[in-house]
Amino acid sequence: MNGIQHLIGTLILSMLCASMGCERSSVVASTSEKASNASGEPRETSFDDLKFEMEKTDAFKRSMLTPKIEDLFGSKIHIRGYMFPTLKRQGLTGFVLVRDNLECCFGPGAALYDCVWVKMRKGETAEFSIRPIAVEGVLRFEEFADMDGTTRAIYLLEQGSVD
Template sequence: MSTTEVLPTADIAAGGDEFQYRPLATSAIAALVLGLLSLLIFVAGRNSLSGALAFAPLPLLALWMARRTQTLFRDAPGQYTGGRLSAAGAVLAVVSLVAGVGMSAFVYATEVPEGYERITFPNLRPSDVDERAGRVVPAATASLDGEKVFIKGYMRPHEKYDRVNKFLLVRDNQQCCFGDIGDVKYYDQVRVELPERQFADYSTGVFRVHGTLHVDPDSLRRPGGQTVYSLDADGVR
């Protein structure tokens, strides 16, 4: 006599559902990947608020993908997996957007010492209108001659790399590390001189310099003249 037990049809169907394959939602994967990429905000925003804002679309896209995943789960319950991946991507996106951009904004708001005006290298470059008028220095920048300013850039030492007292501050680190100085436009460099007995060591990172700006457009007319902008620094970090 057979001892085989016959299972009810309903039990077989239930057991089949337990092992039913459910695909991983593509939007959940996208949310996680975009959430991880959103962490680049902390790197890009370390020295520049604009750098952080340039990566801000990444966490926004991650949150949008996480929202799409929730909608998919609601419209097709039990048909897809990936809820945890989507949630992780959303958390990374929120942290990057709030903490990353917030940290960068805080640095931007507090990095300029009191009594100094922020300028950037684009402020030093003459516009098309200036060039047509024969001005090598924008009028707004020329008015800052002798004023206290704050500017960020990259160091290009003259001769040595440690205990530097004089150096060129240039617009980007590619110009800082490669090529002849003659290839660097005059509006992409500022000659910096630190106070006596104050020194800085070379690094590839951003330098924040504050001091008194001097503007000398006539230097371009002198043989070998290239230094239109110079800064008697009060401090560098």
């Protein structure tokens, strides 16, 4: 899969979220709610913490995830990134958070672990921004595939809120 295909797949995923209200029916890995840390604050996380070994041509397999990544599932985290552009600008109930502002990671060589699907907390919405943002929520594993079955995202941040 090349960078353009990944970009198109991510854009399709973003458009589907906007049109479907971010509701998904695929299977989510069973993870119990974990303490964020001893103080109850969210775990400070970066896209580097979500990175794993994967060749561009490899099909995704859950076994690629490291124990450190698996340990994050079910935890409340705080992560910074950029909103992937959407057709809708206000009242977003969900969006794709990416590592970079499209000038780097979503060109050729984009990686599966460079995006997190954010589903906002019930009753909260976000406004599109071209500036970096910080998001908080519970990290889950959920595979999002496009119409040809290609996995486009694997990280879901539920109960999200934008700082």
